[in-house]
Amino acid sequence: NAGVTQTPKFRILKIGQSMTLQCxxxxxxxxxxxxxxxxxxxxxxxxxxxxxxxxxxxxVPNGYNVSRSTxxxxxxxxxxxxxSQTSVYFCASSSRTRSNTQYFGPGTRLTVL
Amino acid sequence: AQSVTQLGSHVSVSEGxxxxxxxxxxxxxxxxxxxxxxxxxQGLQLLLKYTSAATLVKGINGFEAEFKKSETPFHLTKPSxxxxxxxxxxxxxxxxxxxxxxGKLTFGQGTILTVHP
Numbered sequence: 001n002a003g004v005t006q007t008p009k010f011r012i013l014k015i016g017q018s019m020t021l022q023c024x025x026x027x028x029x030x031x032x033x034x035x036x037x038x039x040x041x042x043x044x045x046x047x048x049x050x051x052x053x054x055x056x057x058x059x060v061p062n063g064y065n066v067s068r069s070t071x072x073x074x075x076x077x078x079x080x081x082x083x084s085q086t087s088v089y090f091c092a093s094s095s096r097t098r099s100n101t102q103y104f105g106p107g108t109r110l111t112v113l
Numbered sequence: 114a115q116s117v118t119q120l121g122s123h124v125s126v127s128e129g130x131x132x133x134x135x136x137x138x139x140x141x142x143x144x145x146x147x148x149x150x151x152x153x154x155q156g157l158q159l160l161l162k163y164t165s166a167a168t169l170v171k172g173i174n175g176f177e178a179e180f181k182k183s184e185t186p187f188h189l190t191k192p193s194x195x196x197x198x199x200x201x202x203x204x205x206x207x208x209x210x211x212x213x214x215x216g217k218l219t220f221g222q223g224t225i226l227t228v229h230p
Binding site (some may be wrong): 042048 | 122145147149155156157158159162203207217218220221222223
């Protein structure tokens with residue numbers, strides 16, 4: 001049982017490039033989330049999904065897109081990378097329970113130069 | 114609406130001393146409360162959670178937190194710090210995830226704990 005996995009671990013992009021951050025969970029969780037973490041700012045929710053085919057914006061969605069075609073996968077797409085998107089990105093998942101305990105992946109460290 | 118404030122971005126203690134990491138939350142409905150720990154270059158790991166059962170919540174690695182109804186603190190404590198406790202700690206609050214709610218998790222800004230020999 002791997003939990004939540006993310007690839008890649010590290011990536012350097014040039015301004016204007018695009019990329020997809022991959023996230024997969026094997027816990028059959030309905031809910032999945034993408035966060036970004038910046039120093040001293042805690043975690044900010046980018047997008048979330050309550051099930052396959054259903055996604056919605058979080059606090060900081062600008063510059064990102066997501067899709068959820070399966071229960072397991074929740075990729076995050078950066079279309080035109082900007083320096084402001086330099087951050088550490090975490091994917092998380094949770095089951096549809098009252099407490100919504102979220103389980104996190106190891107993160108992707110992205111630098112945009 | 115819910116919010117979380119962690120008091121102190123950095124806390125430094127000596128090995129063997131009491132650890133106290135402060136968190137105040139606000140929520141318009143009964144909350145679920147969490148503490149997560151993040152070791153360097155790793156993801157967040159659940160340390161403990163309060164889900165309306167026992168008010169004194171015990172977590173991993175000897176940490177605990179107490180929920181007091183009608184009060185806002187949800188401080189994290191450990192009687193005796195160990196060098197391996199050095200990490201960043203996040204307090205978070207969520208509300209009922211039932212129905213159409215997705216149970217948004219709101220995080221505090223984080224507190225970096227340093228443990229000195």
